[in-house]
Amino acid sequence: xxxxxxxxxxxxxxxxxxxxxxxxxxxxxxxxxxxxxxxxxxxxxxxxxxxxxxxxxxxxxxxxxxxxxxxxxxxxxxxxxxxxxxxxxxxxxxxxxxxxxxxxxxxxxxxxxxxxxxxxxxxxxxxxxxxxxxxxxxxxxxxxxxxxxxxxxxxxxxxxxxxxxxxxxxxxxxxxxxxxxxxxxxxxxxxxxxxxxxxxxxxxxxxxxxxxxxxxxxxxxxxxxxxxxxxxxxxxxxxxxxxxxxxxxxxxxxxxxxxxxxxxxxxxxxxxxxxxxxxxxxxxxxxxxxxxxxxxxxxxxxxxxxxxxxxxxxxxxxxxxxxxxxxxxxxxxxxxxxxxxxxxxxxxxxxxxxxxxxxxxxxxxxxxxxxxxxxxxxxxxxxxxxxxxxxxxxxxxxxxxxxxxxxxxxxxxxxxxxxxxxxxxxxxxxxxxxxxxxxxxxxxxxxxxxxxxxxxxxxxxxxxxxxxxxxxxxxxxxxx
Numbered sequence: 315x316x317x318x319x320x321x322x323x324x325x326x327x328x329x330x331x332x333x334x335x336x337x338x339x340x341x342x343x344x345x346x347x348x349x350x351x352x353x354x355x356x357x358x359x360x361x362x363x364x365x366x367x368x369x370x371x372x373x374x375x376x377x378x379x380x381x382x383x384x385x386x387x388x389x390x391x392x393x394x395x396x397x398x399x400x401x402x403x404x405x406x407x408x409x410x411x412x413x414x415x416x417x418x419x420x421x422x423x424x425x426x427x428x429x430x431x432x433x434x435x436x437x438x439x440x441x442x443x444x445x446x447x448x449x450x451x452x453x454x455x456x457x458x459x460x461x462x463x464x465x466x467x468x469x470x471x472x473x474x475x476x477x478x479x480x481x482x483x484x485x486x487x488x489x490x491x492x493x494x495x496x497x498x499x500x501x502x503x504x505x506x507x508x509x510x511x512x513x514x515x516x517x518x519x520x521x522x523x524x525x526x527x528x529x530x531x532x533x534x535x536x537x538x539x540x541x542x543x544x545x546x547x548x549x550x551x552x553x554x555x556x557x558x559x560x561x562x563x564x565x566x567x568x569x570x571x572x573x574x575x576x577x578x579x580x581x582x583x584x585x586x587x588x589x590x591x592x593x594x595x596x597x598x599x600x601x602x603x604x605x606x607x608x609x610x611x612x613x614x615x616x617x618x619x620x621x622x623x624x625x626x627x628x629x630x631x632x633x634x635x636x637x638x639x640x641x642x643x644x645x646x647x648x649x650x651x652x653x654x655x656x657x658x659x660x661x662x663x664x665x666x667x668x669x670x671x672x673x674x675x676x677x678x679x680x681x682x683x684x685x686x687x688x689x690x691x692x693x694x695x696x697x698x699x700x701x702x703x704x705x706x707x708x709x710x711x712x713x714x715x716x717x718x719x720x721x722x723x724x725x726x727x728x729x730x731x732x733x734x735x736x737x738x739x740x741x742x743x744x745x746x747x748x749x750x751x752x753x754x755x756x757x758x759x760x761x762x763x764x765x766x767x768x769x770x771x772x773x774x775x776x777x778x779x780x781x782x783x784x785x786x787x788x789x790x791x792x793x794x
Contacts, residue, residue, distance in 0.1 A: 320419075321426050323412075324405070328431070331406050332394060335387045341570065347507045351496055352385050355472065356392060358492075362470050363397065363441055369492060371463045373449075374474040376496030377648040377672055378591075379565040379583045382474040383408075385496070386445045389472070393443060403435055403442050410448040420452045424462060428469060435468075442469045450475040450594050456487035463490050476591055476647050497709045498564035498673035501556060501792035502540075508569055511544040521794045522714055524777075526735070528766040530784060534777045537790050541776075556789045560698050561682075564673035580679035584610065584649065591647045596639065605630050606640055613650060614680035617697070618668035619722070641669065648672055651708055656721035656732045656740075668722050670704040677701050696747040699788060700730060703745045703770055706794055707731065729758040729767070742767035749773050752783050759783070 339346050355374075361367050376382050390406055393399040405427045412418055424444060428436050435442060444462070449455040459471055473491075505511040514520075514536050524533040545552045562568045565583075568576040588606045592598055598606075608630055613621065627634045644650050651672060655665035671677040678698055686694065707720045719734040723742070733741040742758035744750060750771040759767045759782055766782045774785040 320423055321430060324423060324427055324431060327407065328402050328405065331390065331404070332401050335390050335394075335406075338384070338387050339391055346384065346388070347510060348388055349381065349385065349499075349503060349507070350513075351494060352388050354494060355385065355389060359389065359393070359443075359470060366467070368490075370470045371459055371487075371491045372472045372494055373459075373491050374472055374494050374496055375476060375648070376474070377498070377565075378476060378587055379567050379580075380496050380498055380673075381566040382496050383447055384566065386447060386472065386474065390443075390445065399441065399443070403432060403440065404445070405443065406445045406447065408447045409451040413451045418452050420446070420455060420458045421461065424458065428462070428466065436466075439468045442466075444469060444471050446471075446473045448475055449473040450591070456491070460487040460490055476587070495713060497713060498675070498705070499559075499566065500706070500794055501559050501563075501789065502794075504559050504563045505544060505548070505555075507566060508563075509548055511548065514539060517793060518714065522710060524784070525710070525733070525741070525768070526718075528779075528784065530777050530779050537777055540793065552789065556792060557695070559792065560674050560695070560702060561678040562675055564675035568675065576675075577679045577682055580675055581683055584676060584680065587644075587647050587649050592643055595643045595646045598640075598643075602632070602636060602640065605632055605636070606644065609637070609640055610644070610649070611680060611684065613669045614671070614677045615684060615686055618653075618670060618700075621669060622666035649676060651705075653704060653708075653720050653722050653731070655724045656734065657724060665724055668704075670701045670708075672705055672708070674698045674701050674705065692747050699747050699770075700745050702788075702792060703731065703743065706791065707733070707743075710794070723758065725761070727754065727757075729754055732758075732762065740764050744769045744771075746771040746773075747788070752780065755783050 355372065358369050358372065362370050374382050374385070386406060390404055393404055394401055407423065409418060409420075427444065428442060432442055446455065452458070455473055459473055462469055462471060499507065502513045502517060506513050517536050520532040520536055524530050548555060562573060562576045565580070567579060571579070585607075588603060592603060592606060609626065612626065612629065623634045623637050626637045630637065641650075641652070645652065649672060650669050652667040652669050654667050681694065681697070704720070711718060711720060717736045721732045721734060723729045723732050729742045729744040731743040731745070733743065735741070740762035742755055742762060742764055744755045744758070744767070746769075748771065750769050750773050752769070755767045755769050758764070766784055768784050768786055770786045770788060770791045772788055774787060776787065777790060778785045
């Protein structure tokens with residue numbers, strides 16, 4: 315009934331996975347710390363083990379190198395070593411490796427695992443776990459997940475990958491699966507993973523509340539606690555540590571590596587996205603794919619406000635339609651995202667979008683690999699800071715609450731960003747690496763009839779409210 319080659323492959327994987335996991339989860343003789351995303355999925359697993367639940371089909375998209383595989387390893391370790399689930403009941407299947415054997419019949423592999431290798435467990439309704447890594451290499455993975463979800467009650471599924479497009483286009487699977495996006499590390503996550511520094515559980519909640527209410531009291535308490543109990547205990551100047559974070563610390567694979575090695579690994583990761591992921595979303599010629607390398611370099615090296623479709627088309631000597639298609643596809647891979655101009659929809663579509671990297675580490679490493687970072691350190695860090703604020707707001711919107719828009723200010727000498735809430739309120743945000751006065755932000759507050767605005771810079775050493783202007787230190791904002 316089942317293929318012998320596929321069964322033998324799965325049996326080998328089931329046998330070897332515990333050793334693989336053990337080797338990957340120990341660094342410098344201590345286990346890796348867990349991200350909050352791990353605990354979210356662990357809690358879902360605990361509920362699945364204890365009661366009948368429909369929350370047993372998860373997808374975990376995220377840019378390459380963001381740590382999705384490590385989370386799967388940690389969940390395997392939790393199930394096997396803490397919940398005493400036999401290793402034969404937990405399948406970790408890496409489709410990046412399996413694809414080298416030719417076309418993958420994912421349904422067949424999973425059926426062998428469920429109904430052949432685990433026939434008795436399946437019939438006795440014992441829990442089975444399937445973790446499929448790099449699922450984008452199979453076109454019908456969402457359909458396969460849907461079928462297993464519908465036909466079983468005792469199988470818990472997690473699919474990871476940079477591609478959620480297939481799921482979004484499959485309405486049946488979209489109604490069944492829960493999407494858990496994995497984002498680059500915040501500075502607080504970075505400090506926790508690297509130094510085991512505790513993160514206040516309500517940090518995100520209180521910081522987001524400050525952004526949308528203007529109330530700084532609870533966020534200031536968290537900031538004060540971190541300064542006393544975290545920053546003081548790190549045996550290094552916190553400013554230096556933050557500079558390392560914004561350049562090299564957004565993606566966990568960079569930990570405990572030299573700067574030059576991080577730059578090379580990040581560039582390699584960026585190249586893999588172009589070489590492997592672009593064709594998952596469309597068909598590109600070799601020359602168009604080469605344009606993608608140049609396109610990401612331009613986005614990394616120039617100010618977002620200086621980039622337009624016309625300019626990019628002229629530089630690359632290709633059509634605007636091709637540039638637009640490349641930009642859209644690169645956004646699908648999650649390496650970049652865009653922010654539109656503020657204003658009526660008609661005017662908004664006439665103005666160019668501004669493009670940012672989801673991780674400042676990618677922007678920094680492209681910038682440095684092109685020899686740009688040596689010119690002017692403040693200008694270089696200024697580029698990274700603007701990107702950091704944009705990507706943090708993008709994460710807040712997509713991870714925590716979807717009831718606001720992020721725009722850039724189209725006015726001459728306008729502020730960097732405008733947050734527009736569903737109720738119509740506008741919150742101006744000005745960003746800078748050095749000292750910033752109130753002139754620009756005060757003008758935006760007046761123009762947009764805002765109750766308050768933010769200056770995210772080095773102007774103040776702690777969260778401060780001066781009239782209707784809230785100053786947030788760069789290090790503090792990076793914690794979100």
